[in-house]
Amino acid sequence: xxxxxxxxxxxxxxxxxxxxxxxxxxxxxxxxxxxxxxxxxxxxxxxxxxxxxxxxxxxxxxxxxxxxxxxxxxxxxxxxxxxxxxxxxxxxxxxxxxxxxxxxxxxxxxxxxxxxxxxxxxxxxxxxxxxxxxxxxxxxxxxx
Numbered sequence: 001x002x003x004x005x006x007x008x009x010x011x012x013x014x015x016x017x018x019x020x021x022x023x024x025x026x027x028x029x030x031x032x033x034x035x036x037x038x039x040x041x042x043x044x045x046x047x048x049x050x051x052x053x054x055x056x057x058x059x060x061x062x063x064x065x066x067x068x069x070x071x072x073x074x075x076x077x078x079x080x081x082x083x084x085x086x087x088x089x090x091x092x093x094x095x096x097x098x099x100x101x102x103x104x105x106x107x108x109x110x111x112x113x114x115x116x117x118x119x120x121x122x123x124x125x126x127x128x129x130x131x132x133x134x135x136x137x138x139x140x141x142x143x144x
Contacts, residue, residue: 014091016084019056020044021069022077022097022133027144028117029137030106031126032064035113039085040126042097042133043115053096064112067104074100078136082129093129120144 020042023030031040045060047053053076058069077097084093108115118126120143123134137143 014084014087015081016087016091016093017047018044018093018095019047019053019060020095020097020133021057021061022099022137023102024099024137024142025117027142028119029134029143031116031118031122031130032108032112033114033116034111037086037113040114040116040118040122040130042095042126042130044095053098057098057100061100061102064109065115066107066109067102070101070103074098078133080129080132082127082132084129085127093127095129095133097133 021030021044022042030043032043033040043061043064044057045064047056051059054074057074061067061069075098077099079094079096081092081094084091106115120134120138123131126134134143
């Protein structure tokens, strides 16, 4: 409830609109696995109606990882679309990815079962939309 989903007819696929935080360190990317999920996701989540990308990013990161993004530091690194993991066939997810500085200590919240620093070799442990992000980061030498 409250998520922005477009389409869903024979003519237009259902599209889930999300925003994600790309946090890199020492050739690895931060991943989060929600309770009951079998794959890791780049942290973030679904936009609420009327929210901007940065508002969604800030809210989701605070809810999932208990840290605050530093205002004015968010930078768009790309937008990706792929099949939505765990949803009916034909459902797509669009994920606008941003980097941003943060304050606080990364801690999995009640909805997150596990956080991990993932390498390129962990690509198969992530959702399909994350695969393109991993590939792009590897191509420019930021993910090993």
